[in-house]
């Protein structure tokens with residue numbers, strides 16, 4: 001896998017831009033500096049990999065905008081070694097950034113085409129998720145629960161109860177909620193029964209859908 005000086009230079013400029021847009025978490029910025037986004041995009045779009053924009057990937061889905069990846073990764077407030085579940089693997093870019101942050105990563109994708117494509121890609125990379133799961137993220141992944149953090153990368157109409165249940169006490173769920181447009185919500189589990197909620201403003205995601213698509 002190639003990463004030219006030009007691509008590295010463009011990536012440094014993107015990191016500077018994200019910092020100007022208010023991303024200050026050094027662990028996140030460094031992880032993004034060390035993760036070539038063009039590896040996760042179609043070759044025809046590579047040239048735009050370091051624009052702060054979302055682009056199409058397979059199965060009518062999108063690779064998230066770098067600012068969104070940075071923002072969501074910061075909200076997780078994780079430390080190295082934390083166990084994290086991601087819903088919506090997609091291209092694998094957000095997954096790779098979280099792995100680069102030193103997290104133990106589990107990730108779920110419902111589109112079989114993307115699951116296959118991204119599994120093959122991770123086989124070629126040095127760092128991989130602990131497990132890439134083909135399934136419905138609404139259900140979470142109870143085998144490895146509870147998690148220090150759960151990140152949803154698609155817009156959900158409501159808060160999936162099963163995801164809240166799979167958080168450790170003190171753990172966080174970061175999830176965009178809304179039908180057409182979404183608001184970014186952070187849920188922190190403060191006891192068996194109670195959650196603290198914070199709204200972090202407007203974003204735009206492809207929808208979180210129930211069931212799998214083979």
Ligand code: SAH
Nearest residue numbers: 063064088090091094109110137153208209
């Ligand atoms: N983090 C990804 C985002 C991809 S878009 C990236 O930057 O590439 C969101 C992804 O969530 C899509 O791939 C979509 O298929 C997936 N998705 C939607 N509903 C899901 C569900 N219920 N379970 C698992 N994945 C889901």
